Amino acid sequence: MSQPWIxxxxxxxxxxxxxxxxxRYKQIHYTERPPNGPEIMRRTxxxxxxxxxxxxxxxxxxxxxxxxxxxxxxxxxxPLIPSHPLDYAVSRLFELFADEFFLMxxxxxxxxxxxxxxEVPRAFGAFAGALxxxxxxxxxxxxxxxxxxxxxxxxxxxxxxLRDLLDALDAHFAEHPxxxxxxxxxxxxxxMGPFYGHLYMDRVTRQLLYETAMQTCxxxxxxxxxxxxxxxxxxxxxxxPTLVRILELIGQDAAPILTxxxxxxxxWADGNARPGAEPDRYVGEVATTLRDVPTTIExxxxxxxxxxRLRAAANGLDEVTAGLRRWGCGDLLADPGVTLTKxxxxxxxxxx
Ligand SMILES: N[C@@H](CCC(=O)N[C@@H](CS)C(=O)NCC(=O)O)C(=O)O
Numbered sequence: 203m204s205q206p207w208i209x210x211x212x213x214x215x216x217x218x219x220x221x222x223x224x225x226r227y228k229q230i231h232y233t234e235r236p237p238n239g240p241e242i243m244r245r246t247x248x249x250x251x252x253x254x255x256x257x258x259x260x261x262x263x264x265x266x267x268x269x270x271x272x273x274x275x276x277x278x279x280x281p282l283i284p285s286h287p288l289d290y291a292v293s294r295l296f297e298l299f300a301d302e303f304f305l306m307x308x309x310x311x312x313x314x315x316x317x318x319x320x321e322v323p324r325a326f327g328a329f330a331g332a333l334x335x336x337x338x339x340x341x342x343x344x345x346x347x348x349x350x351x352x353x354x355x356x357x358x359x360x361x362x363x364l365r366d367l368l369d370a371l372d373a374h375f376a377e378h379p380x381x382x383x384x385x386x387x388x389x390x391x392x393x394m395g396p397f398y399g400h401l402y403m404d405r406v407t408r409q410l411l412y413e414t415a416m417q418t419c420x421x422x423x424x425x426x427x428x429x430x431x432x433x434x435x436x437x438x439x440x441x442x443p444t445l446v447r448i449l450e451l452i453g454q455d456a457a458p459i460l461t462x463x464x465x466x467x468x469x470w471a472d473g474n475a476r477p478g479a480e481p482d483r484y485v486g487e488v489a490t491t492l493r494d495v496p497t498t499i500e501x502x503x504x505x506x507x508x509x510x511r512l513r514a515a516a517n518g519l520d521e522v523t524a525g526l527r528r529w530g531c532g533d534l535l536a537d538p539g540v541t542l543t544k545x546x547x548x549x550x551x552x553x554x
Contacts, residue, residue: 204258207232210242211253214325216308218253219399220266220300224391225255227428228277236329249547264547266395267297267508270388280430283388288439291515291522295452295531296381296389298512300396302463302505303456306350306492308400310360313344314352315406322404349500351459351490359493363455368415370451374444375417379424381445384434390425397422439521446529453530455492459499461533462490464509466501471540477553481506481542507542507549509534 209225209232211218225232237252245254245262255263263269274283284290312318319340327336352360374381381389401407402422411419437445470485481503488501513535516522526532541552 204231207258208256209234209253210237210256212237212326212329214322214329214399214403215252216305216395216399217251217266217301219397220391220395221253221255221269222398223386223394223425223428224270224273224282224388226426227280227282227386227391227430228273229280229430230273230277246547265544267301267511268544270391280385280433282386282391284382284436284438286436286438287515287517287519287522288525289382289387289436291512291519291526292382292449293388293392294512294515295449295526295534297392298460298505298508298534299452299456300392302502302508303452303460304393304396305346306352306356306459307360307364308396309343309347309350310352310357311364311407312400312404313347314357315404317406318404319344325403349484351492351497351499353497356492356495356497359495362493363451367448367451368411368418370444370447371421372415372417374442374448375421377442377444379421380433381448383437385436386425386428386430386433387436390421394422394425398426449529449531457531457534459490459492460505460509461536462488462499463501463505464534464536464538466499467503467506468536468539470501470503471538471551475540475551477551480548480550503542504549506538507544509536510538510542513538 207230211221211234237254239250242252242254243250246264249264251264253266255269257263263272270282274281284293312322323336323340324333325336326339327333330336330339378384380386381393397418401411402419466485466488467481470482475481483502483504484500485503486501487498489496489498491497516526516535523532523535526535542549543552544550
């Protein structure tokens with residue numbers, strides 16, 4: 203038997219929840235291990251994020267966007283990333299939405315309910331080997347909450363977004379097994395990050411899902427135990443109203459906040475961006491709104507890199523640009539001004 207891949211992640215981790223279904227769908231022979239901090243730091247030159255994959259040859263992969271691209275390149279069958287231009291762009295849109303906007307929702311639900319605040323540090327502690335370590339991880343993670351624009355004023359709007367999204371997803375999954383049709387894709391994996399890693403794991407939202415979104419629960423289980431050989435085709439641009447409703451919700455609620463990250467990065471880059479250098483992780487506060495409720499977010503350069511990837515997926519194609527505009531996502535295509543690239547596990551300003 204070939205050497206297994208090594209997968210380091212955690213059950214309650216958003217981004218582990220995204221990667222695991224992809225690895226299973228690709229039918230990789232892997233072994234899951236608890237994250238080994240010093241080893242990860244040594245392998246990545248100090249970038250401490252999970253999940254991490256180590257290939258049978260000993261290469262290290264980090265950042266789920268890069269990892270899923272690498273899996274697709276190395277193991278093209280069964281395919282996970284659609285090649286139809288609109289399906290491809292929509293997959294990247296779901297990835298941007300789930301990875302970078304939906305943190306606002308899954309961090310609100312994880313840290314906003316007393317039942318979860320009581321449970322999650324214990325779950326972290328059991329995983330990390332000591333209750334105090336669980337509390338330390340919980341303190342570090344919950345400290346991100348204000349910078350995501352979560353506060354007393356925005357919480358009702360965040361909850362309303364979640365309610366509407368669950369309704370839209372349940373209507374879609376009642377008719378289609380996956381977001382893009384009869385085959386699982388990058389879009390499902392991306393949304394599985396918050397849906398498995400946070401919402402399905404945490405007490406309050408698990409109950410909410412069981413009581414109000416049964417089709418979504420079935421989708422979560424289906425994606426986590428994928429049977430690729432029994433799957434069919436993607437929509438190839440012919441989207442049913444149930445998917446359009448989800449895309450319009452992304453345009454309505456997530457696009458202004460994602461656009462604010464891009465604007466914050468552009469403002470910072472003007473005068474601060476140096477070719478070959480890593481931009482600051484946080485590039486300043488930006489005012490934005492969620493459902494007309496004003497809030498402030500800490501803009502992240504990493505989101506600018508993700509916006510740039512969506513722009514590349516649109517690639518000036520009329521069909522894609524028109525679709526994104528129709529769903530309210532046209533502003534996401536704004537020119538970032540400065541090109542970012544990834545090197546040695548870090549986003550850097552492109553130096554040609
Ligand atoms: N862009 C990364 C993000 C990974 C990430 O944020 N992982 C979280 C756990 S879900 C983490 O390790 N956070 C550590 C920290 O923020 O200190 C990816 O897509 O893999």
